[in-house]
Amino acid sequence: MSTRRRTLLKVIVLGDSGVGKTSLMNQYVHKKFSQQYKATIGADFVTKELQIDDKLVTLQIWDTAGQERFQSLGVAFYRGADCCVLVYDVNVMKSFDSLDNWHDEFLKQANPPDPKAFPFILLGNKIDIDGGNSRVVSEKKARDWCASRGNIPYFETSAKENIRVDDAFLCIAKAALANEREQDM
Amino acid sequence: MIEIESYDFADDVDYAASQQQGSQSIMRSNSGKMKDPEGGEVVYVKDNVSIHPTQYMSERISGRLKLVKQDDSLFMMWIPYKGQNTNTRLSERDRNLYTIRPLPITDVRSIRRHTPPLGWQYLIVVLSSGLAFPPLYFYNGGVKEFLATIKQHVLLVRSADDANVFIVNDFQDPLQKTLSSLELLGVVPVVAPSSAAIAVSPTSESQEKMAECACDTNCGSEFIERPKYKVNDPARDFSIQLLEKFSLVTKFARETTSQLFRENSGENLFLSDGRKPNHIPALPAAPPKLPPNDVQKVSDEVHVPEDPLEFYKLALIWGNPRQPPLSQEEWGDFLDSEGRVVDSEALKKRVFYGGIAHELRKEVWPFLLGHYDFNSTYAEREYLRSARKEDYEIIKLQWQSISPQQAKRFTKFRERKGLIDKDVVRTDRSFSYYNGDDNPNINLLYDILLTYSFYNFDLGYCQGMNDYLSPLLFVMEDESEAFWCFAALMERVGPNFNRDQSGMQAQLFALSKYCLVHWQLVELSDSPLHDYFKQNDCLNYFFCFRWILMQFKRQCADIYFSSFAHHRELRYEETLLLWEVLWTHHLTEHLHLYVCVAILKKYRNKIMGDRMDFDTLLKFINELTGHIDIEPTLRDAEALCLCLGETGAACIPPGTPPSLPLKNALVSSQLEDEILGYTILRKVIADQIASAKEDDLVAFELVFRWEW
Numbered sequence: 001m002s003t004r005r006r007t008l009l010k011v012i013v014l015g016d017s018g019v020g021k022t023s024l025m026n027q028y029v030h031k032k033f034s035q036q037y038k039a040t041i042g043a044d045f046v047t048k049e050l051q052i053d054d055k056l057v058t059l060q061i062w063d064t065a066g067q068e069r070f071q072s073l074g075v076a077f078y079r080g081a082d083c084c085v086l087v088y089d090v091n092v093m094k095s096f097d098s099l100d101n102w103h104d105e106f107l108k109q110a111n112p113p114d115p116k117a118f119p120f121i122l123l124g125n126k127i128d129i130d131g132g133n134s135r136v137v138s139e140k141k142a143r144d145w146c147a148s149r150g151n152i153p154y155f156e157t158s159a160k161e162n163i164r165v166d167d168a169f170l171c172i173a174k175a176a177l178a179n180e181r182e183q184d185m
Numbered sequence: 186m187i188e189i190e191s192y193d194f195a196d197d198v199d200y201a202a203s204q205q206q207g208s209q210s211i212m213r214s215n216s217g218k219m220k221d222p223e224g225g226e227v228v229y230v231k232d233n234v235s236i237h238p239t240q241y242m243s244e245r246i247s248g249r250l251k252l253v254k255q256d257d258s259l260f261m262m263w264i265p266y267k268g269q270n271t272n273t274r275l276s277e278r279d280r281n282l283y284t285i286r287p288l289p290i291t292d293v294r295s296i297r298r299h300t301p302p303l304g305w306q307y308l309i310v311v312l313s314s315g316l317a318f319p320p321l322y323f324y325n326g327g328v329k330e331f332l333a334t335i336k337q338h339v340l341l342v343r344s345a346d347d348a349n350v351f352i353v354n355d356f357q358d359p360l361q362k363t364l365s366s367l368e369l370l371g372v373v374p375v376v377a378p379s380s381a382a383i384a385v386s387p388t389s390e391s392q393e394k395m396a397e398c399a400c401d402t403n404c405g406s407e408f409i410e411r412p413k414y415k416v417n418d419p420a421r422d423f424s425i426q427l428l429e430k431f432s433l434v435t436k437f438a439r440e441t442t443s444q445l446f447r448e449n450s451g452e453n454l455f456l457s458d459g460r461k462p463n464h465i466p467a468l469p470a471a472p473p474k475l476p477p478n479d480v481q482k483v484s485d486e487v488h489v490p491e492d493p494l495e496f497y498k499l500a501l502i503w504g505n506p507r508q509p510p511l512s513q514e515e516w517g518d519f520l521d522s523e524g525r526v527v528d529s530e531a532l533k534k535r536v537f538y539g540g541i542a543h544e545l546r547k548e549v550w551p552f553l554l555g556h557y558d559f560n561s562t563y564a565e566r567e568y569l570r571s572a573r574k575e576d577y578e579i580i581k582l583q584w585q586s587i588s589p590q591q592a593k594r595f596t597k598f599r600e601r602k603g604l605i606d607k608d609v610v611r612t613d614r615s616f617s618y619y620n621g622d623d624n625p626n627i628n629l630l631y632d633i634l635l636t637y638s639f640y641n642f643d644l645g646y647c648q649g650m651n652d653y654l655s656p657l658l659f660v661m662e663d664e665s666e667a668f669w670c671f672a673a674l675m676e677r678v679g680p681n682f683n684r685d686q687s688g689m690q691a692q693l694f695a696l697s698k699y700c701l702v703h704w705q706l707v708e709l710s711d712s713p714l715h716d717y718f719k720q721n722d723c724l725n726y727f728f729c730f731r732w733i734l735m736q737f738k739r740q741c742a743d744i745y746f747s748s749f750a751h752h753r754e755l756r757y758e759e760t761l762l763l764w765e766v767l768w769t770h771h772l773t774e775h776l777h778l779y780v781c782v783a784i785l786k787k788y789r790n791k792i793m794g795d796r797m798d799f800d801t802l803l804k805f806i807n808e809l810t811g812h813i814d815i816e817p818t819l820r821d822a823e824a825l826c827l828c829l830g831e832t833g834a835a836c837i838p839p840g841t842p843p844s845l846p847l848k849n850a851l852v853s854s855q856l857e858d859e860i861l862g863y864t865i866l867r868k869v870i871a872d873q874i875a876s877a878k879e880d881d882l883v884a885f886e887l888v889f890r891w892e893w
């Protein structure tokens with residue numbers, strides 16, 4: 001494969017409604033946080049160009065609706081994904097409990113060639129709220145979950161305060177690129 | 186502008202002669218055998234076939250077109266309806282003048298079909314003598330059936346040079362003789378017999394390609410031999426030359442058509458090959474047609490099949506001109522002394538064409554939504570308002586009285602509350618009515634949505650409902666009234682939020698079905714967009730999901746990315762206008778689907794030219810911000826709706842939201858079967874059509890034999 005050609009990496013962001021998927025993506029791509037984003041309906045994506053080592057890649061980040069009723073539509077967009085980003089809200093237990101479901105459902109629908117090796121990343125969002133006093137999911141609990149799922153990389157983020165958003169997405173891009181390379185071989 | 190509405194047709198030699206021709210021929214072929222062709226077997230009948238005696242589209246004479254079979258002869262007749270008093274300027278005498286008395290089809294020389302991209306197809310029937318009847322506009326469709334029926338009875342072949350010209354009984358090609366006897370240069374024979382002498386000269390590559398493509402796409406199988414040479418002038422429009430040079434069409438028809446043409450294309454008139462014409466052709470030329478496969482074949486230079494729309498925007502293809510919004514005064518006139526809406530259909534029609542002045546919306550919306558009965562009096566509505574207010578408070582109390590302890594054991598309630606909580610703060614916050622911290626209107630949204638989720642516990646709350654409620658609360662400015670209007674609206678659009686997404690599926694299905702039929706029938710063999718979607722896995726029309734789910738609300742008022750805020754598609758106010766127009770259900774309950782098609786058609790060249798794949802198309806549509814102009818889009822949608830008439834409406838199965846759900850459960854399971862069956866059929870048919878392309882009559886028969 002020619003190194004000059006730009007690589008398109010498809011990333012799917014999943015998680016319960018309101019955990020901050022849209023906000024994280026917009027913070028990463030547009031460097032903005034707005035109270036005025038709307039609940040995501042249907043699906044949409046944003047793209048961002050970035051350089052990893054000496055390679056120019058285009059990250060295509062798919063934002064889907066968190067509400068379960070729209071799931072049947074979302075699955076149409078899972079196909080061909082290179083990486084899946086799971087997001088939960090550290091202040092909402094339910095959003096953490098749903099992770100298993102999101103994880104398994106994604107693998108089932110996207111049906112990647114090697115499900116065990118498929119790259120996931122977990123983001124625990126909204127750590128800014130109440131200075132962390134209202135959190136109900138501890139970092140340890142989240143890391144344990146990641147370990148049990150084949151050492152999924154984990155980041156604690158705030159879309160609002162722009163905490164570790166860039167780091168998280170760089171890691172995502174790298175994981176996606178590695179996955180893409182693997183498939184080329 | 187030339188005033189021709191007072192034109193005296195009796196002085197028109199061409200027309201008079203054509204009248205005579207008609208009656209003469211009937212006498213000739215009667216030969217005592219048949220006195221009244223109407224006594225024969227009616228093999229084709231179509232209502233609302235109209236002529237336009239003036240350049241004003243509003244002035245039309247509608248009538249019934251029939252094909253009658255008597256013994257072995259086929260007769261065509263067109264009788265205007267009696268007592269149409271819509272066009273006062275047109276006299277009964279005019280009506281008689283235009284009547285086509287039973288005319289043996291064998292006296293017809295050729296039939297030319299015109300297919301404007303938006304609007305009604307029309308035919309020009311040219312007689313053996315070279316005279317022609319005024320264009321017949323098929324307001325309810327039926328052109329293909331008409332041609333197909335004729336084809337069953339007489340030999341009907343298609344001109345080699347113009348796929349839209351059908352020659353009747355052409356054994357000897359007498360027309361060609363006529364032409365050559367007149368020694369005209371640059372005119373090509375209507376049918377190219379193998380031995381025909383054709384003026385040959387080197388042609389430019391593009392012309393060659395064009396001619397080839399036109400042939401491949403359109404030539405009927407009747408042509409055993411195709412001309413091997415490229416003609417000097419591709420003579421795309423043989424008829425234009427005929428019409429212009431020989432005045433073969435009645436003077437009035439020529440003037441009418443060129444008036445329409447001139448009026449609407451202004452200075453930007455180009456023929457489809459890019460030439461600026463040095464004269465106004467009497468009739469628009471047919472655009473070159475490329476077989477859809479060429480989109481793939483020509484890999485480097487992307488050739489987008491032309492949308493005829495780009496070239497001439499005839500008045501007849503537009504919907505009616507939009508009007509100013511319904512005013513307070515007019516509204517008063519719609520009410521009787523006790524406050525009843527006297528003529529609800531007239532009111533709906535008025536709103537359909539102009540919307541409602543903002544300060545009146547509060548009064549009129551509850552009628553449109555079905556919250557108020559059109560027949561109710563002021564007093565009855567006053568009573569209803571207070572009774573409904575009590576009802577509302579009672580339902581609201583149901584969730585308000587849930588204690589924290591009870592809530593702890595009520596997961597569904599907590600989840601709903603949580604969802605609504607998150608969504609109300611994400612509802613139209615950029616709009617002044619809802620912006621700012623601690624905005625009380627946000628709390629009202631919350632209360633109403635939670636109350637609704639108790640009122641309709643089965644449906645519950647779903648994202649997007651907040652988007653429907655927001656304009657209602659803004660307009661009604663009253664919690665209980667907004668709630669009941671919302672509840673009435675949900676009766677129609679609630680199925681959009683069904684857990685199994687069946688409501689959305691039904692609409693996407695109807696959309697794709699309509700589009701297929703539309704591309705096939707209106708654009709005829711030219712259905713490149715359909716083929717394009719097919720090639721790119723876009724036939725599920727998923728990219729229209731958001732449009733349909735929220736009836737364009739998000740496209741109207743969304744500021745998804747604040748950096749794009751400056752080109753929001755339609756402003757909040759425009760959503761209000763669009764919605765009230767949709768809610769009138771004037772013409773159709775599914776205008777929003779026609780709006781989808783209108784927008785897709787508008788951008789078809791861009792979609793295909795940029796070779797958008799599914800992802801790109803979705804993005805493009807999500808970001809169609811600032812490019813949707815509501816008024817012209819509504820006009821296009823209206824025209825689309827009229828253009829295929831019942832045939833188009835039949836694509837939308839009964840019970841498709843926002844139609845009220847069918848009472849009969851059996852019927853809805855039928856609908857499901859149909860959806861399932863359709864998916865399979867669609868593939869079969871699409872394949873068949875693809876291979877049967879060269880003869881769209883065949884394709885047509887196919888489409889209609891399946892009778893979805």
Ligand SMILES: Nc1nc2c(ncn2[C@@H]2O[C@H](COP(=O)(O)OP(=O)(O)OP(=O)(O)O)[C@@H](O)[C@H]2O)c(=O)[nH]1
Nearest residue numbers: 017018019020021022023039040066126158159160
């Ligand atoms: N304090 C704080 N609030 C946040 C953060 N991220 C998002 N929010 C808020 O949480 C709410 C939901 O954010 P979205 O980004 O719209 O959530 P989403 O996951 O895209 O939700 P859906 O589109 O419904 O699936 C919004 O009101 C945001 O302002 C964060 O890091 N900190």
Ligand SMILES: [Mg+2]
Nearest residue numbers: 021022039040
């Ligand atoms: Mg979102």
